[in-house]
Amino acid sequence: MRQLLLRPGAEELNYEIRGIVKKARMIENLGYGITWENIGDPIQKSNTIPGWMKEIVAELVQDDHSYGYADSKGMLETREYLARINNQKGGVQITADDILFFNGLGDGIAKLYQFLIPTARIIGPSPAYSTHSSAEAAHANTSPITYNLDPDNNWYPDMDDLYNKVKYNPSIVGILIINPDNPTGMVYPREVLDRFVEIAREFRLLLIADEIYQNITYNGFEAIGLSEILGDDLPGISLKGISKEFPWPGSRCGWMEFYNKNVSKEFSKLCITLENAKMIEVCSTTLPQLAIPKIMSHPEYAEYRKEANEKIGRRSRIMEEILGPVKGIRFNKTKGAFYNTITFEEGLLDETQFLPVEDPRIQGFLNLWLQEKEMPHDKRFVYNLLAAERICVVPVSSFCSDLRGFRVTLLEENEDVFRDTFERLARSINAYLKSSSKAPVHF
Secondary structure (H helix, E strand, O other): OOOOOOOOOHHHOOOHHHHHHHHHHHHHOOOOOOEEOOOOOHHHHOOOOOHHHHHHHHHHHOOHHHHOOOOOOOOHHHHHHHHHHHHOOOOOOOOHHHEEEEOOHHHHHHHHHHOOOOOOEEEEEEOOOHHHHHHHHHHHOOOOOEEEEEHHHOOEEOHHHHHHHHHOOOOEEEEEEEOOOOOOOOOOOHHHHHHHHHHHHHHOOEEEEEOOOOOOEOOOOOOOOHHHHOOOOOOEEEEEEOOOOOOOHHHOOEEEEEEOOOOOHHHHHHHHHHHHHHHHOOOOOHHHHHHHHHHHOOOOHHHHHHHHHHHHHHHHHHHHHHHOOOOOEEOOOOOEOOEEEEEEOOOOOOOOOOOOOOOHHHHHHHHHHOOOOOOOHHHHHHHHHHHHHOEEOEEHHHHOOOOOEEEEEOOOOOHHHHHHHHHHHHHHHHHHHHOOOOOOOOO
16 A cells, blocks of 8 residues: 555554454354353353342333433442442542543553553563553554563562563553453462562552452452552552453443542543543443442342352362363462463473364364464464364463463353363363374383
């Protein structure tokens, strides 16, 4: 064309979580069932919404107000309710004016990075959640900046790595924390969060916490919110939503909570800009905003969430029972959210490995998929797994990471199906690693 269309960095907008679906659909169109482990959609995994929650939504649908515009920042009553929930934690205190609604948390994340100047960088964790890393890269016109999560240390952050990258890169203006973490399922202990605060305080940085999974923890773990550890001298943003917790992913309803909005002139300007941007769009979805305080204050909600978390925790223990003993991988027991990231030990993957595929038509698809240039070895495994077992997972390399492995979910409600899925996965890992023509021969 006459001029270039894409700015540098735009090609970083890669979302393998949904991209692999196209390949799975090819197999599905041949009449095969697919075990979907690629995306965190509880509804897809037969999560049953309780009747009392449906009744609340049904009643709101009868109210004509649910069809109108909401306040541009979000329904006032809902923002007041959420501010009270935050303030009960005893940390940073906020008002309704410190809360801003978006059409899903992804919309809020995109807006946040959109209004930063390209030279202002937000360092985030690796493995990275693609929505954050892609948006940060696109705004900066280059690859994202990340700090490492350590699979040999419960997926906790490598704080020396983070500190040195912040110290020697003055363009970094903020640190992203995902807690509980997607894709690893890790939950940060207090000492880790305190270290984030210390680094932010030393270098006068903004702290951003994606806390959409904050109320999804189990096996004795609880998530500590950013407002509880931030203090009164640092700017902070918490990102929250209902898509995973209720769950209501189709609601497209997420929000930001601004902490210590006036502690920094630059931070205050950012908050005002985000609010003004929302004013231009008029408002976010009204119905789910109206439902939030009614659902979360319902007498059955706390017990509903407790039981749901216990079920996820039980499935995490089944996963540990099956995958924990598998040789050649690094497995960490998940503590929050509903994901787990499993990595292969270094040097065990190569380009000669394969899984046998019975249907020649699927083998033909696989042959085409494997022609991709410079394909990471974990992606080869993921494609082989999809072709051989019809299990759809996501490679760790697609999460902005040099590690090699895959992410799975803990969402399957039927425990027999869940157990069967991971038993097949364990057998596939063993078979795949043994298939290498480079493996040593023992006589």
